[in-house]
Amino acid sequence: QSALTQPASVSGSPGQSITISCTGTSSDVGSYNLVSWYQQHPGKAPKLMIYEGSKRPSGVSNRFSGSKSGNTASLTISGLQAEDEADYYCCSYAAGSTLVFGGGTKLTVL
Amino acid sequence: QVQLQESGPGLVKPSETLSLTCTVSGGSITNSYWGWIRQPPGKGLEWIGYIYYTGSTNYNPSLKSRVAISVDTSKNQFSLKLSSVTAADTAVYYCARGEGYSYFDYWGQGTLVTVSS
Numbered sequence A: 001q002s003a004l005t006q007p008a009s010v011s012g013s014p015g016q017s018i019t020i021s022c023t024g025t026s027s028d029v030g031s032y033n034l035v036s037w038y039q040q041h042p043g044k045a046p047k048l049m050i051y052e053g054s055k056r057p058s059g060v061s062n063r064f065s066g067s068k069s070g071n072t073a074s075l076t077i078s079g080l081q082a083e084d085e086a087d088y089y090c091c092s093y094a095a096g097s098t099l100v101f102g103g104g105t106k107l108t109v110l
Numbered sequence B: 001q002v003q004l005q006e007s008g009p010g011l012v013k014p015s016e017t018l019s020l021t022c023t024v025s026g027g028s029i030t031n032s033y034w035g036w037i038r039q040p041p042g043k044g045l046e047w048i049g050y051i052y053y054t055g056s057t058n059y060n061p062s063l064k065s066r067v068a069i070s071v072d073t074s075k076n077q078f079s080l081k082l083s084s085v086t087a088a089d090t091a092v093y094y095c096a097r098g099e100g101y102s103y104f105d106y107w108g109q110g111t112l113v114t115v116s117s
Helices: none
Strands: A009-012 A018-023 A035-040 A047-050 A064-069 A072-077 A086-094 A098-101 A105-109 B003-007 B018-025 B033-039 B046-052 B057-059 B067-072 B077-082 B091-099 B103-107 B111-115
Touching: A009 A018, A018 A086, A018 A105, A035 A064, A035 B103, A047 A064, A047 B103, A072 A086, A098 B046, B003 B091, B003 B103, B018 B033, B018 B091, B018 B111, B033 B067, B046 B067, B046 B077, B046 B091, B057 B067, B077 B091
Parallel strands: A009 A105
Antiparallel strands: A018 A072, A035 A047, A035 A086, A064 A072, A086 A098, A086 A105, B003 B018, B018 B077, B033 B046, B033 B091, B046 B057, B067 B077, B091 B103, B091 B111
């Protein structure tokens, strides 16, 4: 069970849109629409932003959206704001009833 | 509002067993999955395993031989035991509520466990 692949860092200016990719295999991302995304600010616990591929929990801004194509899931943040600067992690359900996280992506708002 | 709180020793000696408990408040431990996730200092998240309130478990294959998660519904608590620890097990350990078998919607604040003699 290998970690999902995410870019180490992405950046964007306020108001812009960015996309973070999360690449897995046919044993995880590719076979199930069960990818979740978490936002983590320094020293804080992760916060659920997207679940089951594209669903947003109550209270999460509609600037956050999720999608999937093949073995790659994506998180898009539109209208970037300073408070979006954080680490982002994807997580997928995988064969064998297990879960696997991505390595994490540091988002910098310029 | 569901709240989770981890508790346990912050320092464990190499080769010993790490033991943590997560206390759930603001809701019942029944009818949900409950998980443990860890994060080594400066690194990413790693799923350790989860337990259903009935006691059914699933573990990360890379840790399976050393991990045991249990639940005590009478105390609204679930626990983690990780045996034969090494310095590589030093991490912030989070407990969380699992939903839909695939995501965690409520998290504890995390507790740092250091493995050192």
